[in-house]
Amino acid sequence: MAEGPLVHHYAKRLKQVLQGKEVRIEFRLRNLKALTPAFQEIRIQRVEAHGKQFRIHLPDERVLLIHLMMWGSWGFYRKDEPWDKPIERARVIFHTNSHTAVVFSAPVVKLLTRLELQNDPKWGNLGPDPLRSDFSSKEFFHRLEQDPSREIGEVLLDQQVIAGVGNILRIEILFKSRIHPRRRVGSLSKKDKEELLRWMLKLFERWMKQIGRRSDWIQIYRSSGKPCPHCNHLIEFFRQAGRITYACRYCQH
Numbered sequence: 001m002a003e004g005p006l007v008h009h010y011a012k013r014l015k016q017v018l019q020g021k022e023v024r025i026e027f028r029l030r031n032l033k034a035l036t037p038a039f040q041e042i043r044i045q046r047v048e049a050h051g052k053q054f055r056i057h058l059p060d061e062r063v064l065l066i067h068l069m070m071w072g073s074w075g076f077y078r079k080d081e082p083w084d085k086p087i088e089r090a091r092v093i094f095h096t097n098s099h100t101a102v103v104f105s106a107p108v109v110k111l112l113t114r115l116e117l118q119n120d121p122k123w124g125n126l127g128p129d130p131l132r133s134d135f136s137s138k139e140f141f142h143r144l145e146q147d148p149s150r151e152i153g154e155v156l157l158d159q160q161v162i163a164g165v166g167n168i169l170r171i172e173i174l175f176k177s178r179i180h181p182r183r184r185v186g187s188l189s190k191k192d193k194e195e196l197l198r199w200m201l202k203l204f205e206r207w208m209k210q211i212g213r214r215s216d217w218i219q220i221y222r223s224s225g226k227p228c229p230h231c232n233h234l235i236e237f238f239r240q241a242g243r244i245t246y247a248c249r250y251c252q253h
């Protein structure tokens with residue numbers, strides 16, 4: 001599942017392969033296919049990750065927005081190297097002189113102007129991203145405190161509050177911070193919020209370091225019915241914001 005750290009990991013590779021390069025872009029999605037002839041020689045201006053979004057900046061203020069959701073992935077191949085996934089799953093293919101970058105199975109691929117993206121109610125106005133150099137904790141707290149009645153476990157999934165947190169991260173951040181996911185934002189003390197921020201930054205960094213290796217920071221995700229690593233009581237699970245949430249009612253208040 002592509003949460004912020006994995007997106008940033010892919011974006012690093014994508015930058016090496018595409019940024020500043022002249023590419024041929026092949027759109028294989030039905031709604032964008034007709035654009036392919038117009039993308040034969042395009043210089044990629046910039047590649048960035050913000051939260052879970054890839055933003056590939058093209059000339060004329062256009063941005064190719066890609067979101068992997070649950071199933072998408074990237075493949076990077078040297079020219080003429082065989083792919084490890086079928087071409088039917090390719091959504092967009094970037095051909096450079098030396099490499100091919102392919103996005104597979106991504107459900108969201110949009111070509112927008114920078115302004116359209118900025119103003120888009122669903123994809124624009126993203127919250128701060130802990131893995132970006134422009135991350136601002138002040139901005140995070142400001143966005144977090146907008147609606148004190150919301151449950152913290154739900155707010156952490158709101159990309160316009162904090163960009164890059166997905167289901168695994170929100171569960172583990174709240175467990176480490178000892179905050180129950182059902183707590184209302186308005187009930188959090190200053191210390192709670194500082195703990196939340198501290199663990200958020202830590203776990204983003206830890207995931208980033210452990211990509212491709214065993215994730216020893218995941219403690220209670222998918223552990224319903226198993227004992228809590230701190231107190232031995234059983235981990236509970238419930239649905240929140242449409243996702244399965246795990247928590248320990250004895251350790252998280």
Ligand SMILES: [Zn+2]
Nearest residue numbers: 228231248251
């Ligand atoms: Zn516990």
